[in-house]
Amino acid sequence: MKIRVLKIFLFLSLLLVFSSQLTPAWGQSQAELVLRPELVSSKRPVEGPWPKYFPSGYRFQGISFYRTQRGRVVHLRFVKEKKLLSIFSKPRGKNRFRRKVNRRGNYTIIQWQKGDNEFVLVGREPVTVLLKIADSIE
Helix, strand or coil, X not given: CHHHXXXXXXXXXXXXXXXXXXXXXXXXXXXXXHCCCCECCCCCCCCCCCXXXXXXXXXXXXXXXXXXXCEEEEEEEEEECCEEXXXXXXXXXXXXXXXXEEEECXXXXXXXXXXXXXXXXXXXXXXXXXXXXXXXXX
């Protein structure tokens, strides 16, 4: 179990590191996505999973898509001062599981399934705040 969680954390960390080097969505340049200064609200500036709730002060930083054997992974990035928050969405696998909450250093990782998708939320906010964000994602 610990090895699987460590593999997931490593995978998500690598996605965060390489996300700025991948092809951006819908033909927009990476600079347009990264420099977009709008505050997070219930209005969706992009297609993909979007939270209805977000703590104040966060700004939408960008979106990236990755192709995997299981389908397309969507990675939304948000920033507040030096805090980063990522939401990953991918097609749900064969196995069903309950929501999982893991702590790695200063980061909390929440995994859950909703409909045909599997989500991962990674951030440095309190667990209660991250769970509220996770519950609000459509």
